[in-house]
Amino acid sequence: MDTIPAAPLGKLLTVGEVAERSGLAVSAVHFYETKGLISSIRSRGNQRRYGRDVLRRLGIIKVAQRVGIPLSEIQAAFESLPQGRTPTVADWQTLSALWKDDLDARIRRLSLLRDRLTGCIGCGCLSIESCPLRNPCDRLGKEGPGARLLETEN
Numbered sequence: 001m002d003t004i005p006a007a008p009l010g011k012l013l014t015v016g017e018v019a020e021r022s023g024l025a026v027s028a029v030h031f032y033e034t035k036g037l038i039s040s041i042r043s044r045g046n047q048r049r050y051g052r053d054v055l056r057r058l059g060i061i062k063v064a065q066r067v068g069i070p071l072s073e074i075q076a077a078f079e080s081l082p083q084g085r086t087p088t089v090a091d092w093q094t095l096s097a098l099w100k101d102d103l104d105a106r107i108r109r110l111s112l113l114r115d116r117l118t119g120c121i122g123c124g125c126l127s128i129e130s131c132p133l134r135n136p137c138d139r140l141g142k143e144g145p146g147a148r149l150l151e152t153e154n
Helices: 007-011 015-022 026-034 053-066 071-078 089-123 136-143
Strands: none
Touching: 015 026, 015 053, 026 053, 053 071, 053 089, 071 089
């Protein structure tokens, strides 16, 4: 963190202001900073100050996490963004293109899960005889690890 002179602090935000504007707890703002997802500078009094571009980055983090993108992938995507300024439309298009294929695959998997669980959710019995996810005698174990029926694209 760099130290800045007192004069430009009026244009920067305190951690409390960032938390209020972003809807996050102060501890979450600090957490994202320790993970390198956002950055601050220090005042002469050693207080954190944030540029307004942090609000956009925090918004992206919240949306990305809401759809299941891990912080490690968010951090990797942020490396494509410019530092020290609010991302532009073009910057966002570049970043979102990195996630498009992964999000499409997640949507396909979730749709498959939803469609195959409908009968079980509808009746609530989870009947071994009629459940589309059953695996008698572990026959699917020969095909490999994991939830085989839910991982196929068929």
